[in-house]
Amino acid sequence: MFLGLLTMGAHPTRQCSLLQLQPLRLATCILFLLLLLPPCSVSSSVITHLPGFHGRLPFYLETGYVTVDEETGTELFYYFVESERSPSTDPVILWLTGGPLCSGFTALVFEVGPINFVLAPYNGSLPQLVNNKYSWTKIASILFLDTPVGSGFSYTRDPKGYNVGDISSSLQVVTFLKKWFNDHPSYLSNHFYVGGSSYAGKVIPLIAQYISEGIEQRQQPLINLKGYMVGSPLTDPKYDRNSIIPYAHGVGIISDQLYEAAVANCKGDYFNPTNEICANVLNAIDNLMSELDNGDILLDKCAGRLIPKPINGVSSRALLEEYSRLSEPPARPTVNCFSYRFYLLNIWMNDKATRDALKIKKGTVGVWTRCNTEVFPYARDVPSTIQYHLNLTTRGYRALVFCGDHDLMVPFLGTQAWIRSLNFTIIDDWRAWHLDGQAAGFTVMYDNNLTFATLKGSGHAPISYKPKQGFAMGQRWLDRKPL
Known part of the structure; x- marks a missing residue:
């Protein structure tokens, strides 16, 4: 050239x-x-080996950067794993992580991606990786994205670029997709879905809505959007937050007396107390719930934070810099804790061999943390996404909404309630869905192609707790078969 x-x-x-x-x-x-010459919008590398994984990767992995804002130099980092079954015909899924500001690699290694960490006691060497036999990449090609900017390895040259929120970050994701598909046109004809859990459930309907509007306006490239999936999704505080206390009562965390006092004095609003009695009752309930792991009430409560909160006005950024100078790993949860896998991930990601293998641009990100929720600003500027769900499903897009039935952070009761507020007709009534001859959860299907399902015994980000059941659910739904 x-x-x-x-x-x-x-x-x-x-x-x-x-x-x-x-x-x-x-x-x-x-x-x-x-x-x-114009700046390169998409840069990518094929990754054949990863530190801690024995031998050559048995799947196609690509990493790269896509520029989504030329003015601030904002680049989003992605991981792309091609379907191990039939890449030319299998669906393509953009799978997002919650937080906000948690790395997309979390989903790759703990939810629907092709590798897992070996959960062994840390001995000072690099944590080891193994195949995930329940990876969704056996049935689909998946894009894992570090979004919004500031999460994972995504970065911006101008600090003002970190000032994003629900709306602006969703638009950047759409820009990412347009540029990525232009650079990978062979996937444009594949069915496309957007999926993810937790806070990602807040922005997924926005992203899908923007894509659908682009399709109606015949904007190029035409992304073949077919639907979306949200797990334990933040949707609307009226339903999400106010379902926590009824759920806590139903599973025996709080007494009849406390629950009745909350109902009588808080008038259905359990997060904005308007009188002293309500405030006192809620405080007593908070104390009881603090005894548990809110992500899964059946698990031991363990240390989950690897970076300390700001103390006496010391900024999180300063604490991160201090953490980067530590010669020993920080205090860690025990190996039996669910959060132990996050500890191993932090060690693995901050190793030079890992960054070299992933082709990370030098000087762009200092200490890698799984979730940068205390480091960068983020505007939660979409209070409710119920209208987006209504718009998408009534336009013909398929929707799968799934929850863990032991999640106290976004209880399934609230998710059921906002789904019922759509006033859709039930076409397949509430029933168990099965795997290996056992109930794997319960499900109901509404008109307008909306399916709701629970994963029995699962917590927040349900697939990470029940990968086998999650894979069966995803495969059946993507193949348009009943759960």
């Missing part, structure tokens, strides 16, 4: 000829031409 530009000429009155220019003038001319 450069030879063609040089012989064609980069100046209206003068050609840069390779035959005529001296070496110094040639170098100057090439530099001048490079400055005239």
